[in-house]
Amino acid sequence: xxxxxxxxxxxxxxxxxxxxxxxxxxxxxxxxxxxxxxxxxxxxxxxxxxxxxxxxxxxxxxxxxxxxxxxxxxxxxxxxxxxxxxxxxxxxxxxxxxxxxxxxxxxxxxxxxxxxxxxxxxxxxxxxxxxxxxxxxxxxxxxxxxxxxxxxxxxxxxxxxxxxxxxxxxxxxxxxxxxxxxxxxxxxxxxxxxxxxxxxxxxxxxxxxxxxxxxxxxxxxxxxxxxxxxxxxxxxxxxxxxxxxxxxxxxxxxxxxxxxxxxxxxxxxxxxxxxxxxxxxxxxxxxxxxxxxxxxxxxxxxxxxxxxxxxxxxxxxxxxxxxxxxxxxxxxxxxxxxxxxxxxxxxxxxxxxxxxxxxxxxxxxxxxxxxxxxxxxxxxxxxxxxxxxxxxxxxxxxxxxxxxxxxxxxxxxxxxxxxxxxxxxxxxxxxxxxxxxxxxxxxxxxxxxxxxxxxxxxxx
Amino acid sequence: xxxxxxxxxxxxxxxxxxxxxxxxxxxxxxxxxxxxxxxxxxxxxxxxxxxxxxxxxxxxxxxxxxxxxxxxxxxxxxxxxxxxxxxxxxxxxxxxxxxxxxxxxxxxxxxxxxxxxxxxxxxxxxxxxxxxxxxxxxxxxxxxxxxxxxxxxxxxxxxxxxxxxxxxxxxxxxxxxxxxxxxxxxxxxxxxxxxxxxxxxxxxxxxxxxxxxxxxxxxxxxxxxxxxxxxxxxxxxxxxxxxxxxxxxxxxxxxxxxxxxxxxxxxxxxxxxxxxxxxxxxxxxxxxxxxxxxxxxxxxxxxxxxxxxxxxxxxxxxxxxxxxxxxxxxxxxxxxxxxxxxxxxxxx
Numbered sequence: 001x002x003x004x005x006x007x008x009x010x011x012x013x014x015x016x017x018x019x020x021x022x023x024x025x026x027x028x029x030x031x032x033x034x035x036x037x038x039x040x041x042x043x044x045x046x047x048x049x050x051x052x053x054x055x056x057x058x059x060x061x062x063x064x065x066x067x068x069x070x071x072x073x074x075x076x077x078x079x080x081x082x083x084x085x086x087x088x089x090x091x092x093x094x095x096x097x098x099x100x101x102x103x104x105x106x107x108x109x110x111x112x113x114x115x116x117x118x119x120x121x122x123x124x125x126x127x128x129x130x131x132x133x134x135x136x137x138x139x140x141x142x143x144x145x146x147x148x149x150x151x152x153x154x155x156x157x158x159x160x161x162x163x164x165x166x167x168x169x170x171x172x173x174x175x176x177x178x179x180x181x182x183x184x185x186x187x188x189x190x191x192x193x194x195x196x197x198x199x200x201x202x203x204x205x206x207x208x209x210x211x212x213x214x215x216x217x218x219x220x221x222x223x224x225x226x227x228x229x230x231x232x233x234x235x236x237x238x239x240x241x242x243x244x245x246x247x248x249x250x251x252x253x254x255x256x257x258x259x260x261x262x263x264x265x266x267x268x269x270x271x272x273x274x275x276x277x278x279x280x281x282x283x284x285x286x287x288x289x290x291x292x293x294x295x296x297x298x299x300x301x302x303x304x305x306x307x308x309x310x311x312x313x314x315x316x317x318x319x320x321x322x323x324x325x326x327x328x329x330x331x332x333x334x335x336x337x338x339x340x341x342x343x344x345x346x347x348x349x350x351x352x353x354x355x356x357x358x359x360x361x362x363x364x365x366x367x368x369x370x371x372x373x374x375x376x377x378x379x380x381x382x383x384x385x386x387x388x389x390x391x392x393x394x395x396x397x398x399x400x401x402x403x404x405x406x407x408x409x410x411x412x413x414x415x416x417x418x419x420x421x422x423x424x425x426x427x428x429x430x431x432x433x434x435x436x437x438x439x440x441x442x443x444x445x446x447x448x449x450x451x452x453x454x455x456x457x458x459x460x
Numbered sequence: 461x462x463x464x465x466x467x468x469x470x471x472x473x474x475x476x477x478x479x480x481x482x483x484x485x486x487x488x489x490x491x492x493x494x495x496x497x498x499x500x501x502x503x504x505x506x507x508x509x510x511x512x513x514x515x516x517x518x519x520x521x522x523x524x525x526x527x528x529x530x531x532x533x534x535x536x537x538x539x540x541x542x543x544x545x546x547x548x549x550x551x552x553x554x555x556x557x558x559x560x561x562x563x564x565x566x567x568x569x570x571x572x573x574x575x576x577x578x579x580x581x582x583x584x585x586x587x588x589x590x591x592x593x594x595x596x597x598x599x600x601x602x603x604x605x606x607x608x609x610x611x612x613x614x615x616x617x618x619x620x621x622x623x624x625x626x627x628x629x630x631x632x633x634x635x636x637x638x639x640x641x642x643x644x645x646x647x648x649x650x651x652x653x654x655x656x657x658x659x660x661x662x663x664x665x666x667x668x669x670x671x672x673x674x675x676x677x678x679x680x681x682x683x684x685x686x687x688x689x690x691x692x693x694x695x696x697x698x699x700x701x702x703x704x705x706x707x708x709x710x711x712x713x714x715x716x717x718x719x720x721x722x723x724x725x726x727x728x729x730x731x732x733x734x735x736x737x738x739x740x741x742x743x744x745x746x747x748x749x750x751x752x753x754x755x756x757x758x759x760x761x762x763x764x765x766x767x768x769x770x771x772x773x774x775x776x777x778x779x780x781x782x783x784x785x786x787x788x789x790x791x792x793x794x795x796x797x798x799x800x801x802x803x804x805x806x807x808x
Binding site: 091095106121122124125127128132135136147148151152155156159160162163166167169170192199 | 697701704705708713714715716719723726727730731735738739742743745746749750753757760761762796
């Protein structure tokens with residue numbers, strides 16, 4: 001719907017023409033307006049099929065939760081970035097906000113695209129603002145390496161995707177989602193078809209990320225400033241999941257055999273990255289590896305291709321988006337006070353910042369998929385559908401759940417409980433802005449307990 | 461340089477290219493190429509610096525060789541077929557020889573070795589003329605001959621994209637980087653020449669626009685190495701913020717306009733069942749992207765440690781004509797949505 005897209009585009013103009021004293025409040029107000037309007041997308045008039053359709057954009061129950069998450073995230077990013085940008089010169093602040101807004105525009109176009117090449121162009125377009133945010137506003141020297149890894153891992157995966165889409169287009173004539181269900185590629189057992197299958201999926205597997213190609217993620221998440229980490233964790237990873245769900249339709253008969261190694265790799269990644277989390281000293285790195293772990297489960301759920309698998313994947317993507325973003329905001333509150341990401345430098349915080357401890361508690365519980373939160377719903381649906389596919393996956397997924405619980409609890413206990421170190425007595429008290437930020441993250445998550453149909457996807 | 465001499469030389473360069481454009485006789489085409497070469501030589505060595513003179517000599521020798529090969533090929537064709545017409549070259553020996561001669565003229569791999577060294581010896585403006593205007597006449601000829609050997613053009617194209625990518629990786633001199641970028645883009649142009657010649661023209665024109673922006677941005681900063689670019693944020697902040705977009709456009713990232721030629725070329729190659737070649741060419745573009753990204757890191761995305769006095773120089777009104785830079789930069793960034801219109805224009 002253009003009611004959301006055009007105001008987002010014009011927010012770019014607002015960024016550059018607002019008087020500087022009112023810049024942040026104006027942008028925050030407009031982005032909240034757009035976010036509220038975007039909630040209308042959740043009222044899905046049809047159970048399956050497309051609604052609000054025009055020539056180039058359309059929404060269906062798969063893309064609308066992700067779109068609402070994208071629109072919801074922009075005001076949250078604005079709130080989170082306000083503090084660390086306060087000392088920068090005026091034009092740089094405006095540039096930063098413009099990058100965030102342009103990222104939202106590309107994401108809206110990506111999730112609502114009806115044609116796969118449009119999705120591809122917008123998928124790649126999101127790389128540029130993210131790259132600039134990470135490399136220009138990150139805080140350590142390693143950010144340049146992080147930006148390079150981020151850009152090249154994603155591009156090396158997505159250039160074969162472009163060629164694969166063009167191959168499909170030249171033989172089938174159309175890449176519109178509306179016609180994809182009736183045009184699967186006629187498949188002989190040529191080796192080239194298997195390479196084509198791989199080329200279609202590789203970009204999304206790198207973006208999700210799948211365990212073997214996940215190296216860009218810890219680097220990028222850790223080195224990015226808070227808004228960068230939030231948008232990366234909450235939405236950009238979900239682009240990979242969403243793309244996979246869209247493209248599975250045309251990959252059909254091949255996926256039954258070819259997806260085996262990737263499902264196993266995804267599940268193994270859940271355990272491996274979970275175990276790495278238990279040994280991390282860097283807080284943001286811990287949260288980044290936990291993202292890899294959750295998204296491994298999502299990847300396995302999508303590759304299974306059952307209704308419960310898809311539903312579980314979508315719910316877990318939305319819930320993980322909110323949770324992971326909340327955790328990064330919490331880590332940022334630590335970073336702004338101690339200017340360090342080392343966990344043990346900021347421990348025992350419940351004594352000093354008791355209200356923040358509530359948010360830490362809720363976010364850690366959400367991360368370990370406590371019932372009745374939607375995180376659990378997604379994980380249970382994926383685990384069940386994997387169990388239906390093969391009994392032995394229960395060992396891997398059960399172990400994964402156990403390790404997830406242990407590192408989430410480890411993170412909570414290490415940062416909140418225990419004696420505070422002597423250097424931490426004079427911390428700034430929590431700002432209202434930080435409480436607002438975390439409330440806005442966790443409140444939708446709690447409200448989703450009541451009506452998960454909003455994020456269920458196609459299966460009613 | 462004396463303005464009259466400069467006028468004569470620039471007119472002569474225009475004349476040479478125009479003669480080649482208008483010719484249907486091989487001798488006239490060769491003559492246009494020679495006039496073009498001879499006219500640019502005084503421009504190249506006008507500073508009389510030994511390095512510039514060396515570059516001029518290297519350019520002269522390679523271009524003369526190429527022109528001689530071209531003349532030889534057209535004479536062979538005249539001997540075999542009895543006519544000098546440009547379009548009726550149907551035997552494989554003259555056609556192949558003409559293709560190789562024109563490849564040497566424009567600097568396709570594996571005949572590219574002169575290009576970085578010649579560009580390094582020139583100043584940025586003459587380098588720009590070398591990278592853009594001098595490619596027009598040979599491409600005009602390449603577009604008109606019927607290629608005899610499919611694989612020759614594909615090998616030239618793929619080798620150029622790979623060499624252009626790998627060769628630029630270890631450079632910190634901007635002009636050499638621009639030379640390797642030129643080689644890589646010429647490779648893309650040649651890949652699609654035999655399938656969809658209008659795309660070659662589109663890629664050539666897009667490349668002209670993008671490389672014009674880049675050369676002029678470097679000229680405004682008066683910098684020829686990556687290190688000297690790092691102070692440009694204080695001299696010309698807006699140009700510094702636009703150059704990463706120009707560089708990423710040269711690298712072919714959507715949604716910038718540099719993606720358009722690459723996308724259309726990949727589409728044409730997949731239609732001709734050359735998908736593995738398409739994938740290889742696309743991945744070789746990543747090599748070039750690495751050194752474009754490195755330049756943008758040095759220029760915009762990092763801030764060099766510097767003395768505070770240097771950080772705020774006087775920004776006096778400059779005499780540089782930056783309007784062409786503004787126009788070409790806007791085209792470099794914003795032209796992708798116009799792709800359907802451009803395709804329609806091409807296929808008229």
